[in-house]
Amino acid sequence: MTHTVDLGDGEGPGLGRLLARWPGRWRPHQTIPRIEARMDPRARGTSAWREVCGWPAGNALPLPWPSVLAAPLHRAILGHAALPLHPAGLVHVRQQITRHRLVAEDTPLTLRAWVEGHRTVRAGGEIDLHTEARLD
Numbered sequence: 001m002t003h004t005v006d007l008g009d010g011e012g013p014g015l016g017r018l019l020a021r022w023p024g025r026w027r028p029h030q031t032i033p034r035i036e037a038r039m040d041p042r043a044r045g046t047s048a049w050r051e052v053c054g055w056p057a058g059n060a061l062p063l064p065w066p067s068v069l070a071a072p073l074h075r076a077i078l079g080h081a082a083l084p085l086h087p088a089g090l091v092h093v094r095q096q097i098t099r100h101r102l103v104a105e106d107t108p109l110t111l112r113a114w115v116e117g118h119r120t121v122r123a124g125g126e127i128d129l130h131t132e133a134r135l136d
Contacts, residue, residue: 003035003082032127035080036114037073040136046105060102066109066133067097073113074129083115085125093126108136 046065047057055062078087103109110133117128 037076041069
């Protein structure tokens with residue numbers, strides 16, 4: 001079963017609501033359903049983010065910027081009732097970003113994120129959170 005959340009161009013759940021959710025305990029070999037979230041963000045704050053993070057000014061979006069825009073999607077997924085994990089116990093283990101071409105700052109994007117793939121590890125459970133940015 002797939003659970004889908006559409007945020008439009010909204011912000012998603014706040015951090016307080018996200019952390020207040022208590023799903024119980026994840027059990028090894030428990031199935032985690034596919035949870036998807038979509039949004040059409042409006043790029044705002046790129047220049048301030050560039051300055052804080054040390055990215056040079058330019059016409060193309062910085063490589064990690066779509067991931068920054070996707071934060072509301074990630075909050076919506078991690079706060080979804082179908083996810084049997086508490087967000088406060090999650091640890092970011094690794095990240096891989098692939099850019100197929102440069103994207104101008106004013107290009108409309110559609111962002112989609114989903115949980116698909118999980119495994120039992122010594123410290124508990126590990127999930128795969130995917131994020132995709134597409135040009136409109």
